[in-house]
Amino acid sequence: MILDKIFPPDPRVENEAIELIKKGHEVFLFCLTYTKEEKEEEINQIKVKRYKSNKLEYKLSALVYTVPFYTILMQKKISSFLKEFKIEAIHIHDMVIAEAVFKENKKTRLPVILDLHENRPEIMKFYPHLKKFPSNIIILPKKWKQKEEAFIKKADKIIVVTEDAKKEIIERTKIKSDAIGVVPNTVRASFYNDNKGLVIERNTKKDFILLYIGDTGERRGLKTVIRSIPKLVENIKNVKLVIVGKIPSNLKEEVTSLKVDKYVKFEGWQKESTFLNYIKDSDICLSPLHRNIHHDTTYANKLFQYMSLGKPLLVSNATAQKNLVEKINAGLVHSEKNVEDFESKVLELYKNEMLRNKLGENGENFVRNEFTWDKTSKELINLYNTL
16 A cells, blocks of 8 residues: 555555455555654554655645656655565555556556545645645646546556546546445444543533534535524524634634624634534534535545434535435435525424434434445455456
8 A cells, every 4th residue: 555644544544454454465554754764563454664755745745747756756665665565466545646656566567556535636626725826837737637537547446435436537537337446434433432532511501503523615615604694593593603623714704794703613623532522512514515526526524423423414415415415314405505595404404303313313324334344345355356
């Protein structure tokens, strides 16, 4: 496995490696370290080898498909890794380091699995720094997309996180369906079984809490939620929006301009160990994503964290999450960016506690009984069996 980050943590990488080990494979993990010494150790039977990197290399990774320096630097490390451990198959995690791997593999010609954790070229279009000079002329999502398509065609097998992502890749690249496996991320049982962590306290009166956990960038749709608060307050006097994530100035300004400060609580980013209590303390859990190719073809992990604790969802109509929520009847769907539709769906859930409980129960049963790693990882094993 080739990972261009530090390890741990990376639940997806760890889960996949452990599953392969259970099936008799020996897994070696190439990853990076930003400390002075390289370190080799075993974690859950994964043989981890860390290679020294630095801030300059990290910055060059953003330019990997503009200038070749990052690829050249990584290629040397990868060559050493493949030789030292006599690797027989290569599993690339995401596309930043992919070119270095494919170039080095011209010598070894090992089978390659490309594991696309996300649609990186599409998501890059929404990075704020890529909209500014000089990044907007030297880092081009179009170039990254061309590279991604080339890598998809070079790899022996592809792994994606949703059926929607598989469908999008097949339509775009025309590769065969049996070359792609779908291996979704799942919530570890320890997440919803852990009753430790911080205790999150409500205000003195019982609030009706709308909860959002995660990235707070523009494309996440939180302005839609904030703009609904003035109207919601008219019908739900004790409504409270709780946002667990980075506190951006534009959202704070929106809250102030709408004069809803006392109804919105910015918690800032918190450790994952606190999420359980935030979710338990909520009434409706949100994922108001804007629609784009990336959001339409991937799931936010928060959905499964929310569902694992029996909470009803209110999500936008980004395709993947819409299809999931409607299929298992775990929540309601609103039109993206549509404040009025969002308001009406909140009110529908607020007025019907039985509905909230039923939707929450459906989601909880799905995550705990059907969407478990032992079931979702089967395609990973099948792909390796067909190499």
